[in-house]
Amino acid sequence: MTKMIYILNGPNLNLLGKRQPEIYGSDTLADVEAQCQSVARECGLDCALFQSNHEGQIIDTIHEAREKAAGIIINPAAYTHTSVAILDALNTFEGPVIEVHISQVHKREAFRHHSYVSLRADAVMAGFGIGGYSLAMRHMGALLG
Template identity: 70%
Template sequence: MSKTIYILNGPNLNLLGQREPEIYGHTTLADVERACAAIAAQQGFQLRLFQSNHEGAIIDSIHEARASACGIVINPGAFTHTSIAILDALNTFEGPVIECHISNIHKREAFRHHSYVSLRADGVLAGMGVEGYELAVRRICSLCAAS
């Protein structure tokens, strides 16, 4: 079994730490990757972090994960609320999927309350800040170790 966990990030998350710090904080995506890689390594797993502002590239990464990952943590950004294509790609992945949002999408604009990704996710974290990624990685490690 693969010991690799994918963390996939959607649009604008490359600006984490710079964009709307009052909502998303000052931690960068590189900081998130370092913290999550350390957690994964403690559990005997490797991490692959990927970010794209392009829906098709995220779908390609999900397809790649089918052959090389035991689990996926995904923050699809705005694609959460619009992308049936990402949902369809996630439905082809057999391992656990955790959906992660830095902000509490349910306390924001009404259009953010619906998630297509949640229809596939085995767990959802929202409003935990960037620590949500760390919680998601811990959970994926547990799920992958149990299977």
């Protein structure tokens, strides 16, 4: 049986490929999912991708992951900088957590330099475009070895 990895995406990532392509690129969330599925298979993992614009739904999915997933890859988007509630939910999860950001957040506005999620994350990928998800999946495979 393969280990399940939950890939959680926060607000506005449903518009990936359409919203600010100069920052986030032209790839879509469907492209992210296809890439993650491919890399997960290479690593002997399985994955399920979730996206929500609602903080409570992200928290509920983290709670679900406690029973169904071996690891979480999360791009909390704008909630990165604001959500103690998502941090608290991640702190209830016992497996590895990897934080992903498509853009290099430290080259952007000062408010984006702080991440609550990083306080729980075992690794952070930022600035690799959607390739950061593949890096995160490969690292997850190594962590769960």
